[in-house]
Amino acid sequence: xxxxxxxxxxxxxxxxxxxxxxxxxxxxxxxxxxxxxxxxxxxxxxxxxxxxxxxxxxxxxxxxxxxxxxxxxxxxxxxxxxxxxxxxxxxxxxxxxxxxxxxxxxxxxxxxxxxxxxxxxxxxxxxxxxxxxxxxxxxxxxxxxxxxxxxxxxxxxxxxxxxxxxxxxxxxxxxxxxxxxxxxxxxxxxxxxxxxxxxxxxxxxxxxxxxxxxxxxxxxxxxxxxxxxxxxxxxxxxxxxxxxxxxxxxxxxxxxxxxxxxxxxxxxxxxxxxxxxxxxxxxxxxxxxxxxxxxxxxxxxxxxx
Amino acid sequence: xxxxxxxxxxxxxxxxxxxxxxxxxxxxxxxxxxxxxxxxxxxxxxxxxxxxxxxxxxxxxxxxxxxxxxxxxxxxxxxxxxxxxxxxxxxxxxxxxxxxxxxxxxxxxxxxxxxxxxxxxxxxxxxxxxxxxxxxxxxxxxxxxxxxxxxxxxxxxxxxxxx
Numbered sequence: 001x002x003x004x005x006x007x008x009x010x011x012x013x014x015x016x017x018x019x020x021x022x023x024x025x026x027x028x029x030x031x032x033x034x035x036x037x038x039x040x041x042x043x044x045x046x047x048x049x050x051x052x053x054x055x056x057x058x059x060x061x062x063x064x065x066x067x068x069x070x071x072x073x074x075x076x077x078x079x080x081x082x083x084x085x086x087x088x089x090x091x092x093x094x095x096x097x098x099x100x101x102x103x104x105x106x107x108x109x110x111x112x113x114x115x116x117x118x119x120x121x122x123x124x125x126x127x128x129x130x131x132x133x134x135x136x137x138x139x140x141x142x143x144x145x146x147x148x149x150x151x152x153x154x155x156x157x158x159x160x161x162x163x164x165x166x167x168x169x170x171x172x173x174x175x176x177x178x179x180x181x182x183x184x185x186x187x188x189x190x191x192x193x194x195x196x197x198x199x200x201x202x203x204x205x206x207x208x209x210x211x212x213x214x215x216x217x218x219x220x221x222x223x224x225x226x227x228x229x230x231x232x233x234x235x236x237x238x239x240x241x242x243x244x245x246x247x248x249x250x251x252x253x254x255x256x257x258x259x260x261x262x263x264x265x266x267x268x269x270x271x272x273x274x275x276x277x278x279x280x281x282x283x284x285x286x287x288x289x290x291x292x293x294x295x296x297x298x299x300x301x302x303x304x305x
Numbered sequence: 306x307x308x309x310x311x312x313x314x315x316x317x318x319x320x321x322x323x324x325x326x327x328x329x330x331x332x333x334x335x336x337x338x339x340x341x342x343x344x345x346x347x348x349x350x351x352x353x354x355x356x357x358x359x360x361x362x363x364x365x366x367x368x369x370x371x372x373x374x375x376x377x378x379x380x381x382x383x384x385x386x387x388x389x390x391x392x393x394x395x396x397x398x399x400x401x402x403x404x405x406x407x408x409x410x411x412x413x414x415x416x417x418x419x420x421x422x423x424x425x426x427x428x429x430x431x432x433x434x435x436x437x438x439x440x441x442x443x444x445x446x447x448x449x450x451x452x453x454x455x456x457x458x459x460x461x462x463x464x465x466x467x468x
Contacts, residue, residue: 257374
């Protein structure tokens with residue numbers, strides 16, 4: 001009997017171990033579905049310096065340790081495994097597949113993600129047209145799955161910017177354009193590149209840009225009051241307001257409701273046009289002191305780290 | 306009180322044809338009544354079937370409407386000192402109120418019920434005619450505005466389709 005018990009226990013342990021190994025193997029090869037994960041960040045695409053990007057995300061944010069990051073790419077799983085060699089990325093999740101495919105995006109549960117970043121992936125092609133087209137397709141697919149998911153997309157060529165805006169992409173990085181503008185600004189403004197770097201590097205003891213939400217109690221008050229409040233109470237410098245931040249769908253619904261609050265039809269039509277032309281995450285830098293704070297806006301703040 | 310009311314009615318555009326006829330205004334006052342309103346009191350609600358004209362004598366009032374989404378907004382704020390009135394169309398036709406009116410302070414209103422106005426009209430047709438004429442002018446102006454609003458919406462729709 002005892003011998004039988006040992007054999008059965010050994011058999012069960014063997015099966016359990018084999019299941020765990022198989023599970024880990026599948027995860028390593030990017031074959032696991034993560035459709036119960038929520039509030040995570042999804043990175044679509046691959047870049048040569050993806051490791052630095054992922055480490056920066058882990059280091060800068062408390063919400064996204066590696067277990068809350070899902071990488072979608074067709075890249076060789078061994079390359080992803082090499083990323084996990086760094087302890088900070090050891091729990092990185094990987095979904096292997098075409099990141100612009102609906103089915104693959106669903107495997108990473110993009111509908112419940114906190115943020116999705118679509119990289120200008122040059123793994124399969126160097127042509128900016130092909131790369132940017134895939135980016136537009138990916139954003140379209142994500143917004144089809146969930147309009148509320150916050151999507152940031154990297155574009156090489158700005159000619160696709162209107163396509164991304166048409167599908168309500170929340171943030172767009174124009175990498176070629178950004179680089180060019182930084183260079184040209186540097187040529188006319190001394191130290192510009194160092195200044196920009198100091199702001200975005202987020203080194204301890206330095207400064208950083210932040211965009212804290214403006215509470216409802218402040219809506220209707222003036223920019224000057226907000227500036228004074230931040231400076232006097234928190235020693236933070238407000239340099240502008242980020243309008244139309246947050247979920248585009250919710251914002252537009254709210255704006256539509258507010259637009260109807262008039263009996264003047266001409267005013268109503270104007271209000272509706274304004275809602276239609278609403279640009280998400282629109283920065284208003286150094287507005288007049290009497291600029292009125294709106295709903296769904298954030299303060300653009302320079303603060304010490 | 307009647308003298309004060311007559312002076313008040315002289316300032317109301319609805320009774321423009323009777324401004325030089327204190328006898329007519331006195332007869333009108335006789336068929337109406339003055340009511341007290343309390344702060345927060347709802348005078349009437351949007352979509353209520355109405356049958357009285359109100360002329361604020363004192364106090365302040367909010368005119369409110371609902372959007373299609375059901376949100377309430379303030380169309381205007383009125384004061385008893387202003388030569389204003391509301392609900393005048395109910396003297397011709399008992400129909401649904403197009404807005405809600407709420408008193409935002411204590412005050413008084415002169416109220417004229419349709420049935421009493423009808424009696425006044427039977428007894429004094431020429432006087433009533435001048436009031437109905439003013440109401441008709443209001444209606445005509447609103448119709449012209451509605452036409453202009455329809456064109457505004459039409460133009461906006463055409464632009465939208467074009468783009």
